[in-house]
Amino acid sequence: TGSSRPQRMLKAVQKNATKGDPQSVISAIDHYCRHKEWAMNVGDDKGLILDSVLTEVNPSTALELGTYCGYSTVRIARLLSPGSKLFTVEFNPAFAEVARQIIAYAGLQDKVTLVEGSSGDLIPKMKEQFGIKYFDFVFLDHWKDRYVPDTKLLEDCGLLKKGSVLLADNVICPGAPEYLKYVRNSPRYESRYYKSNLEYTKVEDGLEKSVFLG
Numbered sequence: 001t002g003s004s005r006p007q008r009m010l011k012a013v014q015k016n017a018t019k020g021d022p023q024s025v026i027s028a029i030d031h032y033c034r035h036k037e038w039a040m041n042v043g044d045d046k047g048l049i050l051d052s053v054l055t056e057v058n059p060s061t062a063l064e065l066g067t068y069c070g071y072s073t074v075r076i077a078r079l080l081s082p083g084s085k086l087f088t089v090e091f092n093p094a095f096a097e098v099a100r101q102i103i104a105y106a107g108l109q110d111k112v113t114l115v116e117g118s119s120g121d122l123i124p125k126m127k128e129q130f131g132i133k134y135f136d137f138v139f140l141d142h143w144k145d146r147y148v149p150d151t152k153l154l155e156d157c158g159l160l161k162k163g164s165v166l167l168a169d170n171v172i173c174p175g176a177p178e179y180l181k182y183v184r185n186s187p188r189y190e191s192r193y194y195k196s197n198l199e200y201t202k203v204e205d206g207l208e209k210s211v212f213l214g
């Protein structure tokens with residue numbers, strides 16, 4: 001049987017990026033996905049917004065839901081301050097396997113803990129399993145139907161504190177209408193939409209940033 005799209009992406013990184021250089025890993029993936037084979041990375045347009053929000057928040061403990069091949073994991077981890085940690089959750093073992101290799105190629109394995117499994121199962125276990133008090137930053141980029149239940153789970157497990165920032169990908173394409181309704185109508189969040197494009201295309205998509213008010 002042949003290779004998978006994630007495996008071809010990993011090959012492109014190993015061929016075109018420099019070991020230990022996160023920016024070269026990001027550029028190699030963007031070039032491959034724009035010119036060779038589309039893939040569902042957050043991409044370079046939305047990636048710049050992710051970078052700016054992440055830099056503004058400067059989280060000590062960050063969570064990513066939906067690792068895929070680790071592109072946004074690398075984008076986030078490369079901007080973390082020394083001693084800060086990123087936990088990333090991936091349900092698909094084949095995706096997780098490629099992501100581990102791409103994160104390691106970027107030299108960011110010491111800042112990242114990749115946890116395999118379903119977000120709904122793992123979120124309630126994170127406090128006890130990893131000694132986490134709160135997440136200052138959460139990037140939602142997994143399955144749109146899990147955005148609302150997982151946000152509620154983070155609230156109910158006491159994993160958000162006043163000022164924690166949620167940043168959700170794909171709120172327009174493929175779309176997360178229930179999530180937008182939830183965070184925009186809730187008195188517990190202050191939300192803002194960042195208009196952009198679906199990765200590597202001219203189609204509109206955007207990121208929703210929601211600050212938890214406690």
Ligand SMILES: O=c1[nH]cnc2c(O)cc(-c3ccc(F)cc3)cc12
Pocket residue numbers: 040041042066141142143169170173174198199
């Ligand atoms: O399923 C997705 N999870 C996380 N991110 C995604 C993402 O950024 C884009 C898409 C996507 C968008 C358009 C399309 F025609 C096919 C798939 C899916 C996911």
Ligand SMILES: [Mg+2]
Pocket residue numbers: 040041042141169170
């Ligand atoms: Mg996405």
